[in-house]
Amino acid sequence: MKYLIVGLGNIGDEYRNTRHNIGFKILDAFAEASNISFSTERYGDVARTRVKNKQLVLLKPSTYMNLSGNAVRYWKEKEGVDLDHILVLVDDLALPFGAIRIKQRGSDAGHNGLKNIAQMLGTDAYPRLRFGIGNDFPRGCQIDYVLGNFTLDQRQMLPTRIDVAIEAIRTFCLAGIAIAMNTFNNK
Numbered sequence: 001m002k003y004l005i006v007g008l009g010n011i012g013d014e015y016r017n018t019r020h021n022i023g024f025k026i027l028d029a030f031a032e033a034s035n036i037s038f039s040t041e042r043y044g045d046v047a048r049t050r051v052k053n054k055q056l057v058l059l060k061p062s063t064y065m066n067l068s069g070n071a072v073r074y075w076k077e078k079e080g081v082d083l084d085h086i087l088v089l090v091d092d093l094a095l096p097f098g099a100i101r102i103k104q105r106g107s108d109a110g111h112n113g114l115k116n117i118a119q120m121l122g123t124d125a126y127p128r129l130r131f132g133i134g135n136d137f138p139r140g141c142q143i144d145y146v147l148g149n150f151t152l153d154q155r156q157m158l159p160t161r162i163d164v165a166i167e168a169i170r171t172f173c174l175a176g177i178a179i180a181m182n183t184f185n186n187k
Contacts, residue, residue: 171183
């Protein structure tokens with residue numbers, strides 16, 4: 001069985017450590033823990049690994065956040081991955097920092113990356129792992145907050161929370177979305 005794990009983010013050094021790039025950060029940590037590296041391919045950086053008998057294709061789209069659907073659709077078709085074997089890793093303002101919420105489907109909740117993926121796939125029925133980045137910003141400053149860096153306290157807690165997200169990805173692939181949701185939502 002093959003899985004496509006997509007971490008959303010923006011390319012470029014100016015975005016590397018921003019809250020919006022948590023999908024990239026999770027996949028970088030996953031790759032490091034798996035002793036694999038990314039190579040630049042069409043529409044993004046790609047790494048391949050196995051978790052037991054499951055094949056995982058890790059994708060960091062190079063299309064910028066708002067056009068992530070192009071990369072997802074291309075790699076879904078190229079690798080022959082079923083829709084329910086895609087997992088999109090995304091930042092979420094509605095969740096407290098570090099909280100994880102896995103969903104089987106859902107709205108884009110105003111997230112342009114998710115909106116474009118739904119447009120390109122023709123459905124919003126694809127699994128996603130939402131990683132909470134909190135919403136501690138003044139009214140009207142959402143873009144600055146999302147494209148800003150984590151606070152010092154958050155940076156200190158980030159490795160532990162990313163490890164939880166990596167375990168959630170492995171559980172999703174090995175045991176299915178229902179068990180991953182029951183195990184990791186609200187943890």
